[in-house]
Amino acid sequence: MIGFDEAFALAGAAGKLLGTEEILLRAAHRRVLAEPVVAQVQSPRAAVSTMDGYAVRDADVAALPAALRIAGDSFAGRPFAGAVPPASCVRVFTGAAVPAGTERVIVQEVVEREGEVARFAEPPFGARHIRPAGSDFALGDELLAAGTVLTPRALVAAAAADIECVRVARRPLLRVLSTGDELVEPGQARRSTNRIPESVSVAVAALAEEWGGQLETAVRLPDERRTMERAAAEALNAADLVVVTGGASVGEKDYAKAMFAFAGLELIFSKVAMKPGKPVWLGRALGKLVIGLPGNPTSALVTARLFLAGLLCGLTGRDPAEAAAWRAMPLGEGLEPTGERETFSRGYVEARAVRLFAHQDSSAQKVLAKAGLLVRRPISTAPVPAGASVDVLDF
């Protein structure tokens, strides 16, 4: 059995960028940049007004009151053309270019307009209300690095760079194989007493999509060796990454690893000193990655959130550490010793401190809906007092 950090590092290193594709920025939400985004224009493109008002020379408003002829207008996208004559000003609007030679914009609220003349009575204290050209970014600036996830915020920067298409990491295709004779499609369990809803694959697919993967398909499998082998062969053929749930432990029908034996499965790790999730395993067969999650739903989700997310970071050119951005938080309650395995408990925030849900069983499902945090605690034989700092991760 290996430690969690060692296993996580192996998972992160196992995932290598699969390839790239060029797509429209409009379709690039959540994708991972494979190349940096470099500004093709500067921003602002010219010195622009930050307010609606009048662009003036300082000298023309040095003695007040002053009356200046309005030489013309400058609108956003339609600037004032030509030179501003002496003792004149230009009507400007927010985002419009400030005419050459003018030095400040006086907001319209303090200006009296009479036909083609603007009267200034108050001294123009303080702000010039001008954004210099290129003050946000210059032509040629790298606005986004390769490996950046195109969040709504990053999309603003990419579009502002005057980019129409971006080169992004190809999305790893995932096939999820849920093993277990007891499993049926949600909606069908009520028809029989011995069946339970298959509750993990829908969540694994969603989690994989959050981390840049794409579900190719999800398949339910009976605990029947031959059927499982056929499904394994098909999965290795169709997907970049195969996720198997259940059958990871030592039961008589735990065939999750055995079903890939014909394909020469090479294990990268198998069994990790963690709770929950001890039976999690990762391997490679026919050049494809295969990750085995324990069947217990909480164990499956915890190991997916850690290892599958780390693996997908690697496969999309991101730093796997992004999937394990632990932060410190004070404990809102004292905790019992953890024992022989690192513990990843499900927690929630109350009064700015983290507390653990009472139901920490590996099979828990209901509480997952509320468990926004994983609380990591090292192997230890000592209790931890309330107020002590623990590492937490968004779950």
Ligand SMILES: Nc1nc2c(c(=O)[nH]1)N[C@H]1C(S)=C(S)[C@@H](COP(=O)(O)OP(=O)(O)OC[C@H]3O[C@@H](n4cnc5c(N)ncnc54)[C@H](O)[C@@H]3O)O[C@H]1N2
């Ligand atoms: N003798 C031992 N027994 C067990 C060990 C061990 O070391 N020695 N490990 C335990 C640990 S820890 C875990 S975790 C479980 C995980 O075992 P498996 O991966 O083999 O999971 P299954 O036996 O297939 O299923 C466990 C449990 O979860 C339910 N399940 C499975 N898949 C789904 C699904 N897709 N949706 C909903 N529920 C699912 C299944 O019905 C079982 O109740 O093994 C311990 N045993």
Ligand code: MOO
């Ligand atoms: O390691 Mo298992 O996931 O505790 O129940």
